[in-house]
Amino acid sequence: MQKTILKNYAKLLARTGLNVQKGQDVIITAQAENEEFVLMVAEECYRAGARRVFPDWGHQPLSRLSANERSEKELSRVLPWEEERLRAGVKTLPAHLYILSEDPDGMQGIDAAKYAAAMQSRSKIIKPYRDQTENKEQWCIAAAAGEAWAKKVFPKDSGARAAEKLWRAIITASRAEGNPMANWAAHNKELALRCAYLNGLGLSSLEYKSSNGTRLCVGLMKDGIFAAGEEKTLSGVSFNPNIPSEEVFTTPRRGEAEGIVYSTKPLSWQGRLIRNFSVRFEGGRAVEVHASQGEADLKKLIAMDEGAPYLGECALVPFESPINKAGVLFYNTLFDENASCHLAFGRGFSNCVRGYEEMSDEALAACGVNDSMVHVDFMIGCEDLEVVGVTATGARIPIFKKGGWAFEADG
Numbered sequence: 001m002q003k004t005i006l007k008n009y010a011k012l013l014a015r016t017g018l019n020v021q022k023g024q025d026v027i028i029t030a031q032a033e034n035e036e037f038v039l040m041v042a043e044e045c046y047r048a049g050a051r052r053v054f055p056d057w058g059h060q061p062l063s064r065l066s067a068n069e070r071s072e073k074e075l076s077r078v079l080p081w082e083e084e085r086l087r088a089g090v091k092t093l094p095a096h097l098y099i100l101s102e103d104p105d106g107m108q109g110i111d112a113a114k115y116a117a118a119m120q121s122r123s124k125i126i127k128p129y130r131d132q133t134e135n136k137e138q139w140c141i142a143a144a145a146g147e148a149w150a151k152k153v154f155p156k157d158s159g160a161r162a163a164e165k166l167w168r169a170i171i172t173a174s175r176a177e178g179n180p181m182a183n184w185a186a187h188n189k190e191l192a193l194r195c196a197y198l199n200g201l202g203l204s205s206l207e208y209k210s211s212n213g214t215r216l217c218v219g220l221m222k223d224g225i226f227a228a229g230e231e232k233t234l235s236g237v238s239f240n241p242n243i244p245s246e247e248v249f250t251t252p253r254r255g256e257a258e259g260i261v262y263s264t265k266p267l268s269w270q271g272r273l274i275r276n277f278s279v280r281f282e283g284g285r286a287v288e289v290h291a292s293q294g295e296a297d298l299k300k301l302i303a304m305d306e307g308a309p310y311l312g313e314c315a316l317v318p319f320e321s322p323i324n325k326a327g328v329l330f331y332n333t334l335f336d337e338n339a340s341c342h343l344a345f346g347r348g349f350s351n352c353v354r355g356y357e358e359m360s361d362e363a364l365a366a367c368g369v370n371d372s373m374v375h376v377d378f379m380i381g382c383e384d385l386e387v388v389g390v391t392a393t394g395a396r397i398p399i400f401k402k403g404g405w406a407f408e409a410d411g
Contacts, residue, residue: 107271
């Protein structure tokens with residue numbers, strides 16, 4: 001991949017993704033194999049005014065070895081220096097960039113029950129710190145080509161050729177060709193228009209229907225709103241949390257989901273794939289799941305904590321989205337969720353409630369925002385998906401027809 005293109009992409013992540021502020025610290029979480037691209041991003045962060053840029057390196061093969069060799073007790077521990085770093089983050093509010101490049105199958109074969117239990121234990125300690133920074137700091141999830149991931153996506157190509165093709169797919173999906181920041185300004189404007197239209201309808205529920213058997217009704221919060229693309233911190237700093245992003249999303253009301261949905265793309269969770277699965281909801285809770293691969297992992301996912309089997313997100317993505325039209329199955333949720341309508345188990349978004357800035361956690365819960373240590377998206381969109389919005393007065397308004405938007409971007 002040409003360095004000029006990668007540098008433009010790095011600038012996009014620093015300026016539009018994170019919108020680094022002068023004097024702000026930045027933490028970049030990435031795999032060690034992407035050190036060259038991380039250096040490009042760090043340079044752009046400093047040019048944007050960053051005070052310090054800290055790399056937080058990972059190495060998936062080492063993580064897999066650690067998961068196999070360490071006891072559950074050791075995997076569960078949050079070491080004192082880790083907790084001190086979390087405390088410091090609450091005070092300094094650094095911008096966080098997460099660069100994904102892991103092998104979707106990279107954690108296959110580990111003791112899944114031990115690993116899930118350890119992650120549950122760690123999350124109980126980490127989550128209170130994360131809650132204190134919610135909506136206060138910029139963050140962005142993006143991607144870089146990893147060799148093993150590239151070979152998964154393009155198995156017929158050599159390692160170098162596969163990596164080049166994956167880089168091109170990432171750049172295209174991320175709207176990072178030409179003038180990336182101008183591309184995102186126009187994209188965010190269109191997404192904002194769709195949100196404005198949906199937020200003016202006064203919807204109380206969404207009904208999903210497709211020929212694969214999906215029949216689901218999800219309740220919406222009275223004061224809930226749809227959001228997309230650009231977000232703002234409580235202090236008013238704009239940022240884009242996902243690059244790429246094609247979704248318009250909201251947080252549903254906890255406890256109000258009835259019916260069954262069928263997945264349309266594989267789900268990669270904790271380095272293991274879950275394929276061809278269905279989820280049945282009663283009283284808002286996932287009460288029955290089946291999968292052709294990874295069913296045990298899916299059951300562990302929805303048992304991570306009390307809120308895990310409830311929905312935290314409903315996201316609308318047209319079937320003709322640029323990512324889906326590219327015809328690439330990424331085996332990575334950041335990309336595959338933006339090729340398809342999706343739902344998410346677990347934590348809801350407080351900023352999908354009007355006036356959330358002035359609300360306590362208890363008030364948000366009373367509105368219907370689900371709380372959980374997990375937030376895991378799974379894809380349900382297909383070419384004949386229909387979504388109907390139902391208002392409080394019973395009016396039925398088409399939102400999706402034949403897998404795409406049933407209204408223009410200007411409403």
